[in-house]
Amino acid sequence: GFLISWGEDTQQPIRIITNAHVVRNATTVRARASFGPHVVSCQVEWLSLPLDLALLRITEGDWNDFCKGWSFDVANGDGAVMKSVTDPASNGNNNVTKMLTLSTGLPKLDENVTCVGFPQGGTQISVTRGVVSRIDVDSQYVLRIQIDAAINPGNSGGPVFDEQGQVVGIASSHLRGAGNIGYIIPSKIVSNFLQMCKDNNEVKVEDRFSGLGALVVQEESIEDSKHVPGIPNLAILGSQTLESKALRHNLGLDELDILGGVRIVGSLNNNNNDSFHTGDRLDGDDVLLSINGIPIGMDGTIQLSETRPDERINFRSLVTCQRVGSKVTLDVLRKKERKELSVSLNMSRFLVPQYDDFDAIPLYVVVGGCVFTPLSLPLVSEKKSNKSTSFSRYYRDQRSGNEQMIVLSKVLNDEVNVGYHGWKNLVLKSVNGFEPKNIQELVDVIVRKMEGEMMNFRCTVVGEQDADYVICMSEQEVIHSENRVLQRHMIASWCSMEAISKELRDEVEKNEPSETKRRNAYHTMKDMRHVLERV
Numbered sequence: 323g324f325l326i327s328w329g330e331d332t333q334q335p336i337r338i339i340t341n342a343h344v345v346r347n348a349t350t351v352r353a354r355a356s357f358g359p360h361v362v363s364c365q366v367e368w369l370s371l372p373l374d375l376a377l378l379r380i381t382e383g384d385w386n387d388f389c390k391g392w393s394f395d396v397a398n399g400d401g402a403v404m405k406s407v408t409d410p411a412s413n414g415n416n417n418v419t420k421m422l423t424l425s426t427g428l429p430k431l432d433e434n435v436t437c438v439g440f441p442q443g444g445t446q447i448s449v450t451r452g453v454v455s456r457i458d459v460d461s462q463y464v465l466r467i468q469i470d471a472a473i474n475p476g477n478s479g480g481p482v483f484d485e486q487g488q489v490v491g492i493a494s495s496h497l498r499g500a501g502n503i504g505y506i507i508p509s510k511i512v513s514n515f516l517q518m519c520k521d522n523n524e525v526k527v528e529d530r531f532s533g534l535g536a537l538v539v540q541e542e543s544i545e546d547s548k549h550v551p552g553i554p555n556l557a558i559l560g561s562q563t564l565e566s567k568a569l570r571h572n573l574g575l576d577e578l579d580i581l582g583g584v585r586i587v588g589s590l591n592n593n594n595n596d597s598f599h600t601g602d603r604l605d606g607d608d609v610l611l612s613i614n615g616i617p618i619g620m621d622g623t624i625q626l627s628e629t630r631p632d633e634r635i636n637f638r639s640l641v642t643c644q645r646v647g648s649k650v651t652l653d654v655l656r657k658k659e660r661k662e663l664s665v666s667l668n669m670s671r672f673l674v675p676q677y678d679d680f681d682a683i684p685l686y687v688v689v690g691g692c693v694f695t696p697l698s699l700p701l702v703s704e705k706k707s708n709k710s711t712s713f714s715r716y717y718r719d720q721r722s723g724n725e726q727m728i729v730l731s732k733v734l735n736d737e738v739n740v741g742y743h744g745w746k747n748l749v750l751k752s753v754n755g756f757e758p759k760n761i762q763e764l765v766d767v768i769v770r771k772m773e774g775e776m777m778n779f780r781c782t783v784v785g786e787q788d789a790d791y792v793i794c795m796s797e798q799e800v801i802h803s804e805n806r807v808l809q810r811h812m813i814a815s816w817c818s819m820e821a822i823s824k825e826l827r828d829e830v831e832k833n834e835p836s837e838t839k840r841r842n843a844y845h846t847m848k849d850m851r852h853v854l855e856r857v
Contacts (some may be wrong), residue, residue: 369680559590580611586606685829688734768847779794804816
């Protein structure tokens with residue numbers, strides 16, 4: 323990480339910026355400045371896991387130690403100035419160093435850059451040099467810069483300088499198995515993140531965790547770090563390039579002599595859910611021609627900038643470099659008529675949560691040894707497999723409400739589930755005719771709506787939606803085997819506490835006034851049912 327000016331705090335006019343993946347799982351964060359020997363404790367003040375950025379504040383108790391030998395002053399609003407405090411005999415010739423400044427533009431291809439950090443292989447500061455190889459977008463269409471300067475574990479969060487000494491980005495990652503392919507987060511994205519922090523633009527818990535919000539994350543578990551909103555989007559299901567002459571003619575582009583544009587394949591607004599937008603919105607079969615006056619080519623690319631017309635980049639980078647909540651002006655061809663829309667950008671809400679502790683949290687339900695859980699990228703990564711999974715087709719899909727993709731993660735072998743041992747990675751479709759759209763509805767169905775002697779879980783395989791796999795178990799055998807299955811596999815409760823909806827908890831609390839008995843009731847499906855059946 324490196325120091326930046328933070329004029330909003332006169333008591334501590336600097337902050338440390340680094341990558342989110344450097345500090346996200348740390349129980350404590352300690353830092354040492356390259357210009358001094360003192361190691362200080364830091365608090366993670368702001369996080370953006372989607373952008374992989376974090377803002378740290380030195381704890382008040384260590385601030386004086388950090389400043390020994392140096393003073394920090396805010397100079398005319400032009401950033402903090404760092405001054406060394408020297409011996410009086412030096413006639414006041416104190417060393418004055420300007421804080422690092424972020425570049426306002428993108429570096430040019432083949433421009434020299436210098437990467438500074440503490441990579442593996444030593445304990446002292448390291449400097450590597452290279453050139454800008456490519457300017458592109460990542461899998462979420464966020465702008466990134468590729469350089470050939472060596473970036474290794476330990477470089478993460480360090481500044482990357484241009485030839486003028488300005489910070490053009492933050493070292494973030496490298497491509498495994500390739501030589502000298504490193505990626506940095508451009509200063510444009512960093513500036514956007516810092517401005518959201520200054521504006522106290524915090525995303526609330528309700529908007530993060532699969533739409534279940536505070537029902538999933540309890541107050542006592544909410545961390546001190548604040549999260550800025552995730553990556554903005556246009557609330558569309560995708561886009562299609564228009565390189566086909568027949569398709570362009572069919573959409574009416576030839577009649578209006580329009581050369582560019584992309585077709586919108588579908589909109590999240592078609593389900594009448596207004597949580598994404600108010601006002602203008604894109605619809606399926608619209609042709610998006612420009613964003614904020616910048617024309618989109620038929621291949622879905624735009625000019626990198628007015629001064630660099632020969633370099634092109636995916637059009638969605640115009641959206642992801644904006645702030646959530648900002649408005650963009652869209653030129654759209656709808657039913658062969660041109661329209662100008664003013665659309666508010668909202669945060670990306672992925673059907674498959676992407677980031678642990680931001681939009682993903684471990685949730686599970688165990689019924690008859692069958693473990694059901696919402697699909698998430700952290701869950702997939704825990705499998706520690708380098709093979710691409712069949713679920714990857716859903717990773718970019720956006721959810722329109724609080725739906726989750728419930729999957730059969732595994733079957734815990736027991737006599738009650740003979741015939742299903744080894745089953746895994748199936749998508750749950752229904753339970754005794756009910757189609758739960760998230761984990762909380764699944765729990766609600768199991769404890770309140772099950773009728774008959776059998777429990778029937780109907781599942782399907784990704785890519786084989788017509789395939790119908792059935793897990794059928796006797797309800798009485800499931801209930802009798804519950805304690806045995808949980809104890810055999812050392813599981814404390816039949817479901818995670820966060821998988822129980824607020825309405826269900828309120829009903830349990832109403833029927834069971836004793837807190838001790840109420841806590842015990844949550845441990846098994848049988849006891850929860852018993853409490854809920856009371857009049």
